[in-house]
Structure formats: C-alpha cells, structure tokens
Amino acid sequence: MANKTPPDSTRRSERSRRAIYDAALALVGEVGYNKLTIEGIAARAGVGKQTIYRWWPSKAAVLLDAFTQDVEGYEAGMPDTGDLAADLKFVLRASVDEFADEKWQAPYRALAVAGANDAELSARFVERLLEPGIQVYVKRMRAAQERGEIGADVDVRVATEMVLGPFTQRWLMRTGELTYAYVDTLVDLALAGLRPRA
C-alpha cells in the first residue's frame, strides 16, 4: 500500500495549484479580466509560468477552475429542512455576507463583467459556474414541488430566477442594497404565488 501514499511531488503540486487559484482570484479582482496575465498569476503565486501552462491553456481556464474548485460546496450549502422559504433565506443571507466580502466579490464581479463583454467567455462561465449555481436552487424547488409545497404547473426554473435575478441585478448594476431584509422579502414575495391552487 505504500505506493498509494501521495509522493511529496503530488503534495507540492496541490500546494502550487492552490497558490495559483488564490493568485488568479486576487489579481483579477485587483486589475480586472482584461489586464490579467498568466505571467502576473505566476509571479503572484510564486511559480514559473510554465507550471501554469502545463495545467491550463489560458487565463480563462485558470479562472474558471479557480472559481469552480468549490462548486460541490454550492450543493452542500443548500439545506433541505422541509421549509423551502427558510432554506432559501438561509442560503441567500449567506450570499449577502459573501457579496459584502470584497475578497470574494471583486473577482466574481471581474469575471461577470468579462462575461457580459464577451459571449464566448460567457458561455463557459454560464456552463461551469452560473448554471450549476442556478441548478442548486432549481433542485431544491423541485423537491418542494414533488412534496406538493409548490404547484405542479409551476416552472421552477423561472421561479428560481425570480429570486436570483433580482439579487444579481442589485449586485451587478448596483440598483439597491443587498440585505437580509431584502432577501427575506424577495423569498416571501416570490414563493407567495407558487403554492398549489386550492
């Protein structure tokens, strides 16, 4: 079994990978997507740029991996207590905290801006990051629908967007504050019309 123990080089690789992700996220938040370079990421991470090129073909690929390293965490972050409103409020309040954290928000904004600007990058961003995030909500709504909390005829994808769209608009376009009170009102108002008709 000894040969199944990760050799030192694997642990070093893992350390480098983490350092590259951290550097990419920090840098894109500081300089924006257009000015982000593989060289800059390498310098910040303390690795040679060949190390990055060995694993990723482009800065977009590095960034998408950096953002999605915790995508399984998304799914684990959505509780199912049987109370849909409470569960959505719980997750959205956590998102309010996350978006108030500049270290998290700045790189995410930089990537969103780059995606809004560039349809090709956007398609990868949607596929790898946004759509999996949306699907976590859709699945939770579908579970509620199967238990009869939500009407059988409700389009749960559109219902999900009624919660996530306003949050995204306030954040990206700065049309309003993101507070616990706001997400609570949003969830209550969005869910009010989804109950099965008597």
Next chain:
Amino acid sequence: MANKTPPDSTRRSERSRRAIYDAALALVGEVGYNKLTIEGIAARAGVGKQTIYRWWPSKAAVLLDAFTQDVEGYEAGMPDTGDLAADLKFVLRASVDEFADEKWQAPYRALAVAGANDAELSARFVERLLEPGIQVYVKRMRAAQERGEIGADVDVRVATEMVLGPFTQRWLMRTGELTYAYVDTLVDLALAGLRPRA
C-alpha cells in the same frame, strides 16, 4: 415675435446634438466604453471636438444624455389598460424585441459593463437611466395596488424587481433566452402571489 423663431444656428445645434448622440451610441457598441473617446465621437458625428466639450464635460456625460434623450418615452411606453398582467407583458415583449436589436443592445450592454466595473459611473447610470426605468414599473404596480389588484402589504419595488431582475440577468449574463413566452411566464408567476389575500 420674430425673435422667438429659432434661428438657423439653433436648428444646426439640434442637428449636431443628434449626430453626437447617434455617434456616441454606435461607437460605444462597437469599441466598448473604455476605448470610447470624445475625439472618436466628434469624428463619427462630423463635428469638431470643441463642439462636444462645449456641451459636455466627459464621454460619460455624452453617453448618459444620449441614452436618456428618450426617457420620457419610457413612461409613455407603459400602458394602463386596467389589466396589470397584460400591460407588463406588452412592455416586456417590446423589450424582448429591443434587446434583440443589436443596434440598441450593444451600446446598452457597453454602458452596463462599464457601470458594473466602475462604481462612480454606475451611480450616475442608476440615477439617470436605470432607476427612472424601474420607477415606470413601480408606478404601474402602485396604480394596481391602489385599485386593490395587488395586496396593500406588497412591496411593489421588490415585486418590480421580480420581473426586471430575471430579464436583466438573462440578458447580461446570458443565462437564458429572452422570448415572449419567457416574459409571459415570468409575469404570470410574479403576479400570482401579489393578489390581496381573501
């Protein structure tokens, strides 16, 4: 009374102003906000750059005026037939057509991206363009609320965002198609929970 007739120079000014707006909107859609210059706008409009500087202090100011020249048109575009769902669908279907028109969509996207990137610009963008657009919906919702179509306790601002947020997210982040069927479903689902409780 003769001296109240606009002299030729006023008509020329008005022509120049329109040409500058058209040039600014076309150019920002082509090159993006960062690469837009007063010189570029002047050249495209066929005016001297001093003409632009005489009226506007910056490219942001030109663009915001260009975008808001028809803001009164927004308000006129929202009908009140007494049927809130029908009226919202009417306006949102018109928006679907508008956002499918590259000539309109591209400059608007460029400005949205610039605003997402830059908090100072964003504040002006929100105040001059986005908030007046949102308020047209809020007012229409409030009229429905006063007539008892919408519950007295409903936050009509948040209700408006449940319709506009998902549209904006699909457009900017490209998370889904903007179709008549989509906006119809969205309006029906958003309004379903707003009726006064029996």
